[in-house]
Amino acid sequence: MAIAAAPEPKANMGPPAIRLEARQKVTGGARYAADVALTNPAYAYLFTSAIAKGVIIKLDLDEAAATPGVLDILSCRNAQDILVSMILRSAQAMKLIEKPEIRHAGQIVAVVVANTFEAAREAAFKIKATYDEYPPSATLDSRGVKIELASEGSDDHEDPQVGSAAKALKAAKVTVGEMYETPAQHHNAIELFATTCAWKDDELTIHEPSQFVYGLRRDVATNAGLDPKKIRVISKLVGGAFGGKGRPTTRTALIALAAERAKRPVKLVATRSQNFTIGRYRAETRHRVQLGATAAGALEALEHDGWELTGRHDSFFTGGTDTTARMYAAPNVRTKVSIVHADRAQAGYMRAPAETPYVYALETALDELAVKLGVDPVELRRINDTQRDPITHAPYTSRSLMQCYDEAALAFGWSRRKPDAGSMRDGDWQVGWGCATAVYPTRMTAAAARVTLTRQGDVRVETAAHELGTGALTVIAQTASERFGVGLAGVHVELGDTMLPPGGMAADSSTTASACSAVLKACDMIRDQLFEAATSGVGAPLHGRDVSSLRLADAHVVGPDGAKETLDVVFARLGTEAISHAAEWVPPGLDNGALAQLHMGDISYGGGPMKDRAMFAFGAEFVEVRVHSLTREIRVPRMIGAFAAGRIMNTRTARSQLMGGMIWGIGSALHEETEIDAARGRYLNDNLGDYLVPVNADVGAVDVILVPEEDDQVNPAGVKGLGELGIVGTAAAISNAVFHATGTRVRKLPIRIENLL
Ligand code: MOS
Numbered sequence: 181m182a183i184a185a186a187p188e189p190k191a192n193m194g195p196p197a198i199r200l201e202a203r204q205k206v207t208g209g210a211r212y213a214a215d216v217a218l219t220n221p222a223y224a225y226l227f228t229s230a231i232a233k234g235v236i237i238k239l240d241l242d243e244a245a246a247t248p249g250v251l252d253i254l255s256c257r258n259a260q261d262i263l264v265s266m267i268l269r270s271a272q273a274m275k276l277i278e279k280p281e282i283r284h285a286g287q288i289v290a291v292v293v294a295n296t297f298e299a300a301r302e303a304a305f306k307i308k309a310t311y312d313e314y315p316p317s318a319t320l321d322s323r324g325v326k327i328e329l330a331s332e333g334s335d336d337h338e339d340p341q342v343g344s345a346a347k348a349l350k351a352a353k354v355t356v357g358e359m360y361e362t363p364a365q366h367h368n369a370i371e372l373f374a375t376t377c378a379w380k381d382d383e384l385t386i387h388e389p390s391q392f393v394y395g396l397r398r399d400v401a402t403n404a405g406l407d408p409k410k411i412r413v414i415s416k417l418v419g420g421a422f423g424g425k426g427r428p429t430t431r432t433a434l435i436a437l438a439a440e441r442a443k444r445p446v447k448l449v450a451t452r453s454q455n456f457t458i459g460r461y462r463a464e465t466r467h468r469v470q471l472g473a474t475a476a477g478a479l480e481a482l483e484h485d486g487w488e489l490t491g492r493h494d495s496f497f498t499g500g501t502d503t504t505a506r507m508y509a510a511p512n513v514r515t516k517v518s519i520v521h522a523d524r525a526q527a528g529y530m531r532a533p534a535e536t537p538y539v540y541a542l543e544t545a546l547d548e549l550a551v552k553l554g555v556d557p558v559e560l561r562r563i564n565d566t567q568r569d570p571i572t573h574a575p576y577t578s579r580s581l582m583q584c585y586d587e588a589a590l591a592f593g594w595s596r597r598k599p600d601a602g603s604m605r606d607g608d609w610q611v612g613w614g615c616a617t618a619v620y621p622t623r624m625t626a627a628a629a630r631v632t633l634t635r636q637g638d639v640r641v642e643t644a645a646h647e648l649g650t651g652a653l654t655v656i657a658q659t660a661s662e663r664f665g666v667g668l669a670g671v672h673v674e675l676g677d678t679m680l681p682p683g684g685m686a687a688d689s690s691t692t693a694s695a696c697s698a699v700l701k702a703c704d705m706i707r708d709q710l711f712e713a714a715t716s717g718v719g720a721p722l723h724g725r726d727v728s729s730l731r732l733a734d735a736h737v738v739g740p741d742g743a744k745e746t747l748d749v750v751f752a753r754l755g756t757e758a759i760s761h762a763a764e765w766v767p768p769g770l771d772n773g774a775l776a777q778l779h780m781g782d783i784s785y786g787g788g789p790m791k792d793r794a795m796f797a798f799g800a801e802f803v804e805v806r807v808h809s810l811t812r813e814i815r816v817p818r819m820i821g822a823f824a825a826g827r828i829m830n831t832r833t834a835r836s837q838l839m840g841g842m843i844w845g846i847g848s849a850l851h852e853e854t855e856i857d858a859a860r861g862r863y864l865n866d867n868l869g870d871y872l873v874p875v876n877a878d879v880g881a882v883d884v885i886l887v888p889e890e891d892d893q894v895n896p897a898g899v900k901g902l903g904e905l906g907i908v909g910t911a912a913a914i915s916n917a918v919f920h921a922t923g924t925r926v927r928k929l930p931i932r933i934e935n936l937l
Contacts, residue, residue, distance in 0.1 A: 184883075187831040191888040192898070196832035197668055199654050201417065201647065212419050213387040214374035214449050221376070222251055224438055224448040225300035226431070227290040227307045228457060229282045232316035232861025233523045236280035236289065240308040244292065247306060249299030251442055254434060255290035256280050262437070277434065282311065283492060284525040285862040286457020288430060293438050293446055316523035316861035320464055320489055327487070330517035333495040340505035340571045340789075343512035348481035352472025356548045357483075360469065360541040361928040362911075363853035364489070365462040366455070366863075367530050368871060371419025373429065373455050377436045378445035383410050384436055390415040391426040392685035393644050393678050398781030403433035408781070415676040418648040418686075423529035425648075426687045429459050456866040460496075460528020461854065463489040467541035477555045477563045479510040486538060489520045490527040498529070500538025506789055506796070507542065507619055509566035523861050529687065531841070532904035535620055536848060536911070540929065543616035543912030548925065551601070557615055557916065558585050558594065561800075569794040576794045577893040580824035581617065584800040587885050588822035589615075592802040601923035609806040609815075612921025616912035618799030618823065620689055621788035622900040624767035626774040627694040628681035631660060631702035632760040633710075635751035637735045639664055639671040641702075645683030645695040646676050650903055651833030652691050658829055659696045659897070663703035665733035681762055685783045689797075689901035692829055693787075694767065696897040701763035709761075710737055713754045714745050720753075721745045767895060768795075793893065797900040799823035801842065801909045805917040812936040816846055816878070816914060822885035826900035835884045838906035842882055845910020846874040850930050872930075 186196035204210040229236075241253050254262065259278035277288060290307060294300035317324035330337045349355060376387040384406065390396045393413040401408040418425060431448060439446040450458055465488050472481035484504050490496045501515035530536075550557040565582050568575050589595070597613045598604050604611040629643035639660050647653040657671040674680055684694040711727040714720060714737040721743045722730065729740045736744040751757065764775050767786030774784045787795045801821040807814050821842050828834045851872035855864040865871045884906075891898055911929055918936070919925045926935045 185832060185835070187835055187886060189831050190886065192890050193828040193886060193888065194658055194830050197654055197658055197830055199651055199833065200657055201653060210417050212371055212417055213376065213389045213415060214447065216376060216387045218376065218378055218445040221445040221447045222293050222295060222442045223297040223300045224435055224446050225292045225297070225304040226288050226448070226450055226454055226458065227292060227304045228454060229285060229287040229289050230309065231282055231311050231313045232285040232318060234282050234311045234313040236282065236309050237312050238310035244303040244306040247299055247303035249295040250292065250303045251295065252293040252438060253290055254438055284457070284523060286454065288434065288458055291434050291438055293442055318523055318856055318861035319858045320466055320487060320520055322522060322858060326521040328519045328521065330497050330499055330519055333519055337499055337517065339515045339517060340501055341514045342571050345481045345483050345512040345514035348512035349470055349472040349483065352480045353475045354549065354553055355470065355472045356545055356552055357468070357470035358545060358548065358927055360467040360544060362465045362537040362540060363929060364464045364856065365530060365852050366854050366871070367422040367424030368868060368873065369420025369422060369424060372452065373431065373450040373459060374448065375432050375435045376445060376447040377439040379440055386411065386413045386432060386436065388413065388415060388432060389418040389421065389425050391421050391646055391648065391687050392783065393676055394682045394778065394781040395685060395783065396428050396432065397678050399428035400433050400436055404436045413678045415646060418646060421648040421686065422531045423533060423687065424459050426529055426685065427460060431458055452868060453866040456854065456863050457525060460526055462530035462533065463527035465537040467538065469541050469545035471545055471549050473549060473553065477553050477560050479508055479564045481512045482508070482510040484515045484538070484542060486517045487520055488517065488527065489522050489524065491524055492521050494526045495519060496527045498534035500534035502789060503535050503619055503621060504538045504542040505571055506569050506794065507617065508564035509570055511570065513570060531844065532620060532908045535904070535908040539617070539619060539908050540911045543909055544915050544927065547614065547912070547916040547919065556599065558589055561585060561617060569789060572789070572791060574791060574793050576796065578826065578889055578891040579796065579798060580887055580889045581798040581800065584798055584822040584824055584887050587887055588800045588802050588820050591883065591885060592820045594802060601920050608809050610809055610921040612805045612807065612917040612919065613802070614913045614915070614917030614920055615800060615802045616909040616916060618801055618821065618905050618909035620797050620901070620905040620908055622693065622795035622797055622894050623688040623690045623785040623787045624694045624895055625684035625690050625783050625785055626764065626766045626770060626778045627684040627698040628762065628764045628778070629683065629695065629698040629702050630681050630760060630762040631699060631706060632758050633664060633706050634758045635748055637666050637670060637747055639666060641671065641673045641699055642680045643675060643683035643695050643698060644677055644680040645691050646686035648686055650837060651830060652686065652695070654833060655692050655829040656695055656699055659699045660703055663700060663707065665731065682778045684778065688785060689903040689905065690785065693895050693897055693899040693901050694765070696829070696899060697895045698763050698765040700896050701765050702761045705761035705763060706759045707732065709759055710750050713750050717753050787894065795894050795900070797823070797825035797902055797905050799905055799909065801913045803913045803917050805914060805921055807918065807921045807936060812933045814850055814918060814931065814933070817880035820883045820885065821906060822887050823902060823905055824887040824889035825902040825905060826889055826891040826894055827898035828886055829899060831886060834886060834902055837903050838884045839882050841904065841906020842910050843874055843879055845907045846878060846914065848907065848911040848929060849914035850932070853930055
């Protein structure tokens with residue numbers, strides 16, 4: 181029997197290969213960006229703003245500069261001098277800190293460089309900034325925020341709608357309409373934001389954990405006024421990213437500049453609390469969801485209005501209505517997304533950035549509708565299931581939502597649920613069972629890869645994709661291993677380096693689908709060449725065979741009748757020791773322009789809701805909660821999720837991703853929130869002690885069911901991607917279960933004891 185961590189593969193699933201870097205990681209041999217040893221490094225420490233809005237009127241650096249070991253301090257004080265000294269380059273980097281204006285709390289104000297980390301830190305603590313401080317508008321409800329429609333602030337957002345939702349809502353037999361709210365959250369990857377920059381003559385090497393090394397290179401080239409060809413970014417293993425390492429932060433160009441001035445490598449590891457302010461975050465959102473249905477539960481109308489906070493001067497938003505508008509067969513849909521500009525840092529992407537908050541709102545509203553109708557929540561989803569995108573009427577390439585519900589409901593024992601809230605009890609504990617849908621668009625980027633096969637049957641795969649802990653390295657190796665019929669031990673994969681062909685951005689759950697499609701293409705070019713040689717050799721065992729009937733196995737080219745020839749001989753006929761091919765792959769919905777963009781370090785996504793077809797992965801999540809009748813403590817003893825996401829490359833890494841997402845969903849529902857001092861615009865719990873995430877004691881049984889699904893339309897690998905799928909729906913399932921246990925509907929996350937008193 182397969183152990184739980186390595187589920188037995190079902191149809192269209194690959195074997196549970198162990199992560200190739202697993203031993204390295206558990207034995208401490210893995211080297212992350214900040215671990216790379218360089219000769220004679222200097223150390224940087226960031227000095228960040230204590231206020232959220234205002235101007236620095238005085239920056240006293242004297243005491244800091246006099247600290248023994250201090251080499252340099254970059255700040256608005258010397259920005260002009262540095263700019264002048266770098267007259268030959270544009271040196272945008274200094275512009276990042278040249279102005280004394282403060283736009284958000286924790287903004288980088290100065291970079292101290294010293295011989296040791298301790299000296300740099302001591303000096304940073306001695307910097308004295310005097311501010312002219314203005315009251316910030318820091319939250320959704322603060323006076324002075326500016327609200328803008330996403331459709332007006334952005335060229336590529338159109339609010340999905342169809343039919344006449346207002347009219348249908350008015351006419352509907354049964355309606356619900358409520359507001360929902362989700363908090364700000366910060367990616368707290370264990371690996372902190374680290375950057376090491378080293379120059380050799382006019383060439384710069386950057387070691388930094390990244391979800392997109394080509395994008396980081398481009399950003400630094402722009403901000404430090406450099407030629408991208410002279411920059412190399414290396415990011416071999418990333419210790420957790422979750423979106424936090426996707427977009428470059430200003431720190432990198434500043435450290436590059438600091439290293440140039442110091443004439444030695446400069447290493448920065450920002451502190452945990454600085455990780456809350458120098459990067460981006462999942463901003464707080466608010467939703468109004470209105471549903472109208474027939475008495476039998478068929479949706480007639482769906483309205484979803486979303487508000488998302490971001491910085492004063494940026495137009496970031498996630499726009500989750502692109503997904504919630506398409507989940508169920510509502511004939512009349514109206515959506516609207518608004519951006520709320522506040523005196524905060526730019527918001528950004530965090531695991532399932534759009535779906536986590538938006539699907540929470542919709543799936544909670546759906547549960548409220550089920551209660552009002554007296555219909556079982558699973559049946560309500562079945563009644564409104566669809567195989568067509570309700571907005572475009574284009575077919576889903578595959579959609580196994582109800583198979584997921586059926587399998588998970590059976591495993592959970594859902595049929596034993598008593599429908600009335602508060603009706604299930606075990607001693608002092610009120611028991612609640614809830615469910616919700618998980619969904620994630622199948623997105624893909626253009627990707628390039630180079631594959632080499634040697635006469636001995638060794639394989640080398642090179643692509644600047646990224647290993648964030650997800651298993652990318654392993655599934656990429658599996659792709660080549662399967663295609664060439666060689667064992668995993670014979671496959672070497674190189675990732676995370678701008679010296680390699682660009683493998684896409686490790687975001688939007690796109691890596692497996694994108695990088696593996698490029699790798700497949702390169703593998704097939706090699707196979708074609710081998711098959712051509714095997715069938716053209718006069719007197720050779722496979723002479724004259726149809727190349728499409730051949731395969732590779734055990735270092736042989738094999739025909740359908742079992743006739744075969746060794747690779748050794750085929751290579752000899754070709755007169756070569758190794759065959760190498762580079763391939764580029766462009767996803768459905770994009771053209772070759774996406775490749776040009778990719779090589780320059782920019783990215784576009786194909787897939788998802790397209791005009792002629794819709795590509796989404798689905799799942800169903802069931803949870804049991806227990807709420808103590810006296811203390812109101814909330815526990816989650818068990819969760820079951822069933823997911824269908826096209827081909828599963830590796831049941832071990834897939835399960836691990838989905839389980840991790842579900843556990844993070846417990847955090848979304850019950851723990852996680854960046855608390856904000858509204859008056860000062862500062863974060864109150866910017867450390868791992870006060871920022872709550874689920875720990876072992878918070879997590880009960882978590883079962884993942886992989887539901888077989890085939891989809892040959894999404895990409896050649898048949899993969900939909902599932903890195904973010906697991907977190908979507910969990911918070912709603914838990915919130916729905918809390919209602920079922922207690923009869924109290926909490927519409928703001930996280931749900932804590934005080935909400936149930
Ligand atoms: Mo991920 S949150 O799509 O970088």
